[in-house]
Amino acid sequence: MNRQRRHFLKTGAHVALGAASVSIPAQTGAQISAEAVGEHQGVRSYRRLGRTDLNISDISFGASRLRSDDAHLVHHALDRGINYFDSAESYTRGQSETVLGQALKGRRQSIYLVSKTGINANTRAPAMMRNLEASLGRLQTDYVDVYMNHAVNSIDAVASPEWQSFIDRAKTQGKVRFSGLSGHAGRLIECIDYALDEDLIDVMLVGYNFGQDPAFYEGLTRAFDRIATLPDLPRVIAKAKKRDVGVIAMKTLMGARLNDMRPYEKAGAGTFSQAAFSWVLANPDVDALIISMTSTDKINEYLGASGQPFVSHAARNLLNRYAKLNGANYCRHACNLCSGACPADVPIADVLRTRMYATDYGDTQFARNEYALLANNASACLSCSGEPCQNACPNGIQINQLCRPTHQMLQQQPGEVLT
Ligand code: SF4
Ligand code: SF4
DSSP states (O other), X not given: OOHHHHHHHHHEEEEEETTEEXXXXXXXXXXXXXXXXXXXSSOOOEEEOGGGOOEEESEEEEOTTOOTTOHHHHHXXXXXXXXXXXXXXXXXXXXXXXXXXXXXXXXXXXXXXEEEEOOOTTOOHHHHHHHHHXXXXXXXXXXXXXXXXXXXXXXXXXXXXXXXXXXXXXXXXXXXXXXXXXXXXXXXXXHHHHHHHTTOOSEEEEEOOXXXXXXHHHHHHTSOOTXXXXXXXXXXXXXXXXXXXXXXXXXXTTTOOXXXXXXXXXXXXXXXXXXXXXXXXXXXXXXXXXXXXXXXXXXXXXXTTTTOOSOOHHHHHHHHXXXXXXXXXXXXXXXXXXXTOOTTOOOHHHHHHHHHHHHTSXXXXXXXXXXXXXXXOSGGGGGOXXXXXXXXXXXXXXXXXXXXHHHHHXXXXXXXXXX
16 A cells, blocks of 8 residues: 555545545544535545645645635635645735635635745845735735745745745744745756755645656657657656655646537546546646636536546547647747747747637636736737747747737736736
């Protein structure tokens, strides 16, 4: 019996649920009844998050798109047994934390809260503490379970002595229980290696999907494909596991073009998202995943993959189909091989990431918000021939045909207030 399974048996109170057995974690058992977990779509597995010993829902709540009228989504997730809620100060301009704070009132002791702050080499510890305290205020709590160094992409940010002194102080003051980092950009691997080697983190949140494991993806498509960006990602995930650092996956849907897949999903055989989740959860080095939960139907659908850490034949077929449909026009963002191609310093990967939120996720408002947060945008593309970046993407993305319309679609209009 493996360690995870032993822990599952040790800490979980089991509740019969049809043919399935639902494990309610010891910490939350008092609050979540079998009835509340639901008939079919409840969480079916809780997993130990590395050295934190938090026992969290294998499919958990990503709050990056939570807006002011979304409290019902948080309640629905709670009712389905989700106990881990991942937010950040920047998500929906603070609304995400505010909504979580309101919706989770009275439930604080039975759930786990995560927040994050973005820093650079010049950010000082007092500023980090102010950001943390602002998040605690919005979340209506005295502490977060995990606080992360957000979207790291440089060793300077990971190695910052100011961050370490801030985190140590915040832990001593009881405002933060565990520390971590999150990332999905080009220099993520070296950041993770450094953080693990220096024993700086308890948890890491990384972009990880079936397109990012060279061995799996090349086998799937039976062809060499440069989609396997960050080919060392499986290695650092395994390394984290060995060091008992908790691993959470995000961006698990490889672009989330869910509608592309609806025609191929067969009743009873699972959906594309369930297939993609089962692939992530089948990796024993991954503890859990988070996913943006934007409707009750989607929450139900997503949780259909809970507790199923293997990839069925039907799931593999769906992943294969998705790869064929989208592999050639999916910007991998993390590869960032186009970096430096633009003389105007347009952050191409970031611009295309925000475009994805609008065109793939179907969330234009979120895309506009994220676009407005970019330090530099694609306005330069309006008066550019497009020649410098024409052949800059080895994955065949037509950058010059995408960045200009992205700016036109997402730029903030005069007088427009983003929410
Ligand atoms: S445009 Fe191409 S090179 Fe640039 S991040 Fe996307 S996939 Fe990578
Ligand atoms: S179109 Fe021109 S300005 Fe825009 S990203 Fe390409 S090179 Fe840069």
